[in-house]
Amino acid sequence: MAYEVAAPKYVRLAQTLQGRIEDGTYPPGSRVPSENQLVQAFGMSRPTVVRALELLKRDGWLESRQGFGTIVRGRPEVVERKDQRGREALERVEEATPGRLVEVDQVSVPPRVASLLGVPRRAKVLVRRMLVEHDGEPVELASSYFPVESAEGTNLGDPSPLSEGLRAHLELRKKVRFDHVTERVSARLPSSQEADFLALPKGEPVLSVLVAACDVSGQVLQITDVLLPADRQELEDTYRLS
DSSP: OOOOOOOOHHHHHHHHHHHHHHTTSSOTTOBOOOHHHHHHHHTOOHHHHHHHHHHHHHTTSEEEETTTEEEEOOSOHHHHHHHTHHHHHHHOBGGGSSEEEEEEEEEEOOHHHHHHHTOOTTOEEEEEEEEEEETTEEEEEEEEEEEHHHHTTSSTTOSSOOSSBHHHHHHHHHOOOOOEEEEEEEEEOOOHHHHHHHTOOTTOOEEEEEEEEEOTTOOEEEEEEEEEEGGGHHHHHHHHHO
């Protein structure tokens, strides 16, 4: 059974600072508050603050400049590429994707998915979980969730890989039309099952691209949670562009 695990303090702080960069509170070229100021403002220890800043530097949001402190670089190019991965998951043809289906089943809906999908927190939903590999190494875990009734009359519950994308399959079988998607990018700790699939050490956070695919009225048709191991993103970017 998978459990929701709260992200470490340094990851939550990094998310908050990233949000302030994105909303313009800390514009590109500006200096972020000092470590002492962040310790006071957020009530966190200095090691937590330092680790959060290092995470943002590693991902390209911040950089250190001699004599100036920590400077905002803005939204890094790598995040722009990651934002597109949710859309790619909707179009992906399972039969043609290096990797394997690791789960097709009715499961209890994860809390982060329930509110977006518009189902009760204890409801059962159908999940198709695809592990994408490159040179035998797991580089992405995409879990697509559907209301059980929405999957009736489709092959979504079939444990065999589909010969068409999830979007194309739903549009054909259910006579619906995907109009737009919204994506939420965040860092979190994976569940023990997710960590096992991605061969991650305990405590290693992942990047989550939570995708809500909607029809023209805004009704959510599908939720896909794309998990990306941070230490393998250069490899995954190469795979995506080939």
